[in-house]
Amino acid sequence: MRDSELTERPGKGWTPWTEGAGEIPIDKVWWAARVLHFAKLNVSCWFDGSELVGIEHWGYRDQKWTMKRKPADWQPLPEVYRLAREEEKRAALERYRVGQQARARERLIRLSDERHAKRSLQQQEGT
Numbered sequence: 001m002r003d004s005e006l007t008e009r010p011g012k013g014w015t016p017w018t019e020g021a022g023e024i025p026i027d028k029v030w031w032a033a034r035v036l037h038f039a040k041l042n043v044s045c046w047f048d049g050s051e052l053v054g055i056e057h058w059g060y061r062d063q064k065w066t067m068k069r070k071p072a073d074w075q076p077l078p079e080v081y082r083l084a085r086e087e088e089k090r091a092a093l094e095r096y097r098v099g100q101q102a103r104a105r106e107r108l109i110r111l112s113d114e115r116h117a118k119r120s121l122q123q124q125e126g127t
Contacts, residue, residue: 013069022065026054029070031077 018025026033026046030053033046042059045052046067054067077085 015066015069017064017066019062019064021058021063022054022056022067026056026065026067028076029067029074030054031081 023035023044030046030048033048033053035044035046035054037044042057042061044056044058046054052068054065056065057063
């Protein structure tokens with residue numbers, strides 16, 4: 001995909017460019033799509049299978065997005081799957097938070113042990 005293909009609306013059947021971040025609106029309509037981030041182009045693209053369904057510009061460009069219009073037989077994400085996705089995100093955030101706390105605790109213990117060892121060494125040298 002070339003940069004020039006991502007700067008203009010892909011054609012008929014697409015929404016007009018909209019200012020701001022497009023991640024949430026695109027995910028609501030194209031819930032089966034997966035996002036790929038192209039850092040060198042400052043673009044994120046959503047693909048449903050091999051079909052391009054959403055484009056979001058960010059970074060040095062003005063933040064804007066567009067997406068392919070809903071198909072006629074479109075169905076929203078079933079509630080069960082939506083709740084499962086939200087629970088998965090919550091669990092991942094909790095794992096990250098617990099990991100951060102454990103690393104901070106280990107670092108604090110290590111620094112405390114190092115300080116205690118320095119003080120013991122200084123006291124031995126002083127006597």
